[in-house]
Structures are given as C-alpha cells and as structure tokens.
Amino acid sequence: MAKRKSSLIFFYSLYKKYHDNKWDKIALLFIAPYVIFCAVFFIYPMFMAIAGSVARWDLVTNKFTSFIGLRNYIALFKDMNFLLSVRNSFIYFFVQIPTSIVGGMILASLLNERFAGRIFFRGLFFLPVITGSVILAIVWKWIFQTNGGVLNYLVSLIGINQIGWLTDQKLSMLSISLMKAWMDIGYYSIIFLGAYQAISSELIEAALIDGANAVQTFFRVKLPLLNPTVIFSIMMATIWAFQIFNEPYIMTEGGPMGSSSTMTLYLYRQGFIRHQLSYASAIGVFVGVLIMLISIIERKIFERNIY
Secondary structure (H helix, E strand, O other), rough: OHHHHHHHHHHHHHHHHHHHHHHHHHHHHHHHHHHHHHHHHHHHHHHHHHHHOOEEEOOOOOOOEEEEOOHHHHOOOHHHHHHHHHHHHHHHHHHHHHHHHHHHHHHHHHHHOOOOHHHHHHHHHHHHHHHHHHHHHHHHHOOOOOOHHHHHHHHHHHOOOOOOOOOOOHHHHHHHHHHHHHHHHHHHHHHHHHHHHOHHHHHHHHHHOOOHHHHHHEEEEEHHHHHHHHHHHHHHHHHHHHOOOOHHHHOOOOOOOOOOOHHHHHHHHHHHHHHOHHHHHHHHHHHHHHHHHHHHHHHHHHHHOOO
C-alpha cells in the first residue's frame, strides 16, 4: 500500500511539474513546425519506401495490394542496368570525393595565406557553390561538346584529336565526376579555411622552432587537428555522391549506353517513367542502406582521437 501511494505521488509530481512548467509548452510550440516537417517529408516517405519495397504498389489507388517479400531486392541484383548504375556511382564516388576534398584542402591552405585580393579570390572560388547546379551542368555540357566544344578546341591547339568527353562510354562518368569536383572544391575550401583558422598559431610556431619544414608541419600538426573536418567532409560527400542526379540527367541523360547512369537516375526512371513504384522504392532503400554502411566504415577508418 505504501509502495502504491509513493508511486502515485511520484507520477503526480511529474504531471504537476509538466503542467505547471509553461516553458515546456512554449518550447514544444517552437519545435512543432520542425517535427511536423520531419514527419511529413522524412519519416512518412521513409516508411512508405520501406513498406512499398516489399509490397505491390497500385499507382492508381496509391495502396499496397499484396505482400511480395524480398522479391524486388532479389530482382535488383539480377538487373544488369541497375548493377551498371551501381558501378557508375562508385566510379563517381572514388573520383569526385578525393578530388574535391583534397583540392578544397589545398585551396584553403593557399587562401589562408596573406596576399593582396585574398577576399576576392575566396568569393570567386565559392561562386560555383551558390550557382545553380542545373545552370552549371548546361554550361559544362557545352564545354564538353565533341564538335565545337571549348575543351576540344583547346586540346586541338596542341594537336590532339577530338575527344568524346560525354559520348565515350569510358569517359562520360569520369568527365561528370571531375566537373562536379570542380563545383564542390569551393565549398570544401571554405570548410577547411575555417578549420585552418581555428588552429592555434602557437602550435605552428613550436613545430617550426623544432625544425619541422612546411610538409612536416602539415602532416604532423595541421592534418591531425583537421581530422573532425575531414570526417565531416567525407561523410557529407558520401551522402551527396550516391544521390547525384542533376548533372548526369542534364549532361548525358545516363548515356551513352548507360555509362553515366547513377542509382538515383535509375530510380527516377523506374518510379516516374515506368511507374514501377515498388521497384523504385527498393532501389531507394538500397541506396539509403548503402550510404549508412559506407558512412560507418569511413568513420571507423578516419576517426582519430586528437586530444
């Protein structure tokens, strides 16, 4: 009886505390828009994608008609076009991410030095980031044109024949990857610039006094302190890499012969052109799980305790 009375008192005190605390109600009011946004645009679509991937999805009634289990996932690994899109996504992953992050790190190191006009150049290199990806994709499609393209005109000046940057199956994905790396270098340069400026100058001076040269100072002092920024950049780049859609869709539409088709582009075609929503949902779930697994592996590899 005493235990029951004490528990009732405990729950009543919690209720009283919550009921009397007006700040909690106000706080809930402020976070309500974000909670609603997440529920409508993240949680609900995620649930529908997972549920739709294991059931037949009637496009007309927008209802699940029957449970089919893992049939869509089994079909994915037998679909040669999907496997080709996975290969293309990994080509982009291994080319674009190291190029953009290392390029951004080097550029940030240069922009961190004192020279005339450095504010102007910081803004100049960041300009592609704030320019729409659709606009840049159209511009670079013109630059990469086989006939009359700017890049082929420049290489012709040194006696090289025309190159099919976007029409050659071996070069199309590589060209898109390098173009996207050019776009993202400005973003990572700003991220690393902030990280460079957070490094204490006393540590750099101590390393120089001990006889370290510029290369040794970078790898022994700066790079370990940049580890959290490197992890952040790699994780974000991984998420964006496997979601790339605009550039291959605008520049090549996945061609030639599917050589630049990515997983998200293939998902779009299955879901919105062929109206196979159940199959497209399975692709989306596969992409999400793949990003999560790769992110976990990357964190295990690159994370270091710098303190």
